[in-house]
Amino acid sequence: MRMSQMLFSTQREAPSEAEAESHVLLLKAGMIRRLAAGVYALMPLGFRVFKRIENIIREEMDAAGAQELIMSALLPAEYYQESGRWDVFGTEMIKFKDRNGRDFCLGPTHEEIFAYVLRQELQSYKAMPKTIYQIQSKYRDERRPRFGMIRSREFVMKDAYSFDVDEQGLDASYQKMYDAYCRIFDRCGLQYVVVHADTGAMGGSGSQEFMVKSDIGDDTIVSCAGCGYAANSELAACPDAAASTETMQQMEKVHTPNAGTIEELVGFFGLGAQKFAKTLLYIADGKIIAAMVRGDREINETKLKNYLKCASLDLAGAADVRQATSAEVGFAGPLGIKADRVIVDKEIPAMRNFLIGANETDYHYKGVNYGRDFCSDDVCDIRLIEKGDPCPVCGAEIEIVSAIEVGHIFKLGTKYSEAMGCKFLDRNAKESPCIMGSYGIGLNRTMQAVIEQSCDKDGIIWPDSVAPYNVIVIPVGAANEEQMALAEEVYQKLLDAGIETMIDDRDERAGVKFKDADLIGIPHRITVGRRAAEGIVEYKPRRAGKAVELNADEAVVKIIETINV
């Protein structure tokens, strides 16, 4: 590609719209343009990267025996109504009516659609196993799109769905996808961790996420260097707490004026937050639920939701809190609370002589002990794991970091095949729902995750596998005929060798060309300059490494060797 011909421009100053480094670089390098919050155009250079990632995914999916098709992004409501997700998705789903008043949406994910279409194809056990995939746009009206393509409202997803006759079949299909995902992300040059993930209300027997560690990630993952345990923090089990040996004191009501929050109570009593138990109120499928954890802990709403097996779980509003506690917000406690259930974190019974809200404005109880002063049928693990907690498997120290979820594989089971009537006849002519798995990769997000992991102060550093072009040839002086001629020669040889190459034939100063080449992250650079007359060029890898002078042909050979490794 001749840069003089390309639709391409870089910016010297970072657009104010971007905060995250990878997002800034995508904009500065002219690879994406924002059209609306969470909606982006991929410019030619960015689109080339995107297509290379797409091709890697397609190759590995095909190699794993999956078959590609494409569904529509425009979908009528009834499929989602059949599974119940028309309502579950709520306003995150982009819904509208057609001219006849029929409800439609832009597909946020396609489980129902695949189950519906495949039910016609999979009437016999002989037709399975099958794994089908598409690479297609998804639409989710996120409340808060973030960091460019990390969380956008339109994005391209490779979503695959497997259909098996039994659990063993699902396990095999799942494993194939797992292996394919490893190859895909390896080939994209990403460093990633595979973590256990929540299967939640979706049911299903297992789920793993492919995570790229990054500060801008929306997820938090827990990992253990000792035993290799790795899980999404929303899933990570918390250890049993050692029972306190303190002797029990008398329970006593204490006047605590204007001390409602844990912070205020810590100041009021001069005790650490771990001496308190806080009670939070939730609305779970319309019922009021009280949830208790130690004062310095956070509730893990995923665990709570799973324990309650509820579809919706929201923190109660102030009005509901006042209603349930007969007090202002901040004084909730288990004693006499008007809640349908009180869920107690398993750490609470191990505590002694702690403090709780009295369900009366400006009052708390101290010297409280579980078992003597209150009890619950629901004692379980509902807190969020935190730094300092031991590994749930081996007890060693854990690491907790933010991460970007680039892929997710999921043993769905029969939820959607049952909802959509995707059933087959087995050997005994008995009808059963297909056992499904679903497997997703966010392409745009993967692309940006690569930048998060591979950039420096000068710009992006694309791995060879996904670079928009692998080589850039820079003639230093556009007016220098010798340099231009040698640059053209090298350019042509690289093209002939099948190497994706660009030549910066623009009438620009050398500095501009170097800066742009670094910014857009082309992995290999050949500079044709001072010694062009002798047939000598300079080779420099974008990532670290010094420039070396080589005979032009040697440089071509070196690049071909490097890229094909």
Added chain:
RNA sequence: CGGGGUGUAGCGCAGCUUGGUAGCGCGUUUGGUUCGGGACUAAAAGGUCGCAGGUUCAAAUCCUGUCACCCCGACCA
């Protein structure tokens, strides 16, 4: 959805307090000098000051409303 912030030329910003000819840098166009890490110089093009009302002789500036975007939080099959 709660909190905070920002909308002025393609990009980055100043001007707004105290109303009176819309500015600067980058980029773009043309000429000249330069030419190995974002050159210098001269000239030029480019703006419904987010939008809608209102106050006023006069609004980028004051008032009201509204929309968009960004950040933090909540949420996220």
